[in-house]
Amino acid sequence: MIKKNYLVLGSKAWNRRVFDEAISEYPGEWHFIDGPEALTIETVSKISPRYLFFLHWSWKVPDVIVNNYDCICFHMTDLPYGRGGSPLQNLIIRGHRTTKLTALRMVEDFDAGPVYLKKDLSLEGSSAEEIYIRASYLSAEMIRDIVETELDPQPQHGEPVLFKRRQPSQSQIQRPKDLNALHDFIRMLDAEGYPRAFFEYNGFRYEFSRAVLYDGKVIADATITPVERRNI
Secondary structure, eight states: OOOOEEEEEEOSHHHHHHHHHTGGGSSSEEEEEOSGGGOOHHHHHHHOOSEEEEEEOOSOOOHHHHTTSEEEEEESSSTTEEEESOHHHHHHHTTOSEEEEEEEEOOSSTTOSOEEEEEEEEOOSSSHHHHHHHHHHHHHHHHHHHHHHTOOOBOOOSOOEEEOOOOGGGGBOOOOSSHHHHHHHHHHTOSTTSOOEEEEETTEEEEEEEEEEETTEEEEEEEEEEOOOOOO
16 A cells, blocks of 8 residues: 655644654654745655645745645634634633634635634643643644545634734733733743733833742743833
């Protein structure tokens, strides 16, 4: 029997870890790409994958690849609810404690493609990175299901609810309503490559990470740096 080829793409360290620990052990020949420079039609044509799986990817995939291969991404909402950017942060700031991880086929419009399957995903945890890692391992389970069953994706149903990608300036702490809201705000921004929750005071910037809510207090690590002065 000829082995099928598969290609997994992920830009974070935890994506590579779940690939090495789980996905690469699945039947077939598995390949991994960790940045946009290597994602070319020449590379993909040489591998000739049955599926391309995008675990965490922030760059536009060339149309020639999307249009000629089954490209599957994983979105952290119950689509069509939550199409758009920063799904984890948009969910937590809206008070969600659970969500669905949706595996869908990539099309020209972001997050609008047909759905292969959905699985429950908890949004609890001490940091966004913890949730992203959890989602990566859940994505690995979903990849196995898709590969084993050759699922046919089904169109999305319902009225889309759109999320906007958060900007770095939105990480500034703005009078949270209570300690729970403050804890959620810090943890939802606590991941590699994301702007941490912060405020500025008297010429210094205070950034927070590793927050816990304990005994009526939020306890967190703080990094304090001088604010660069701008010439006016």
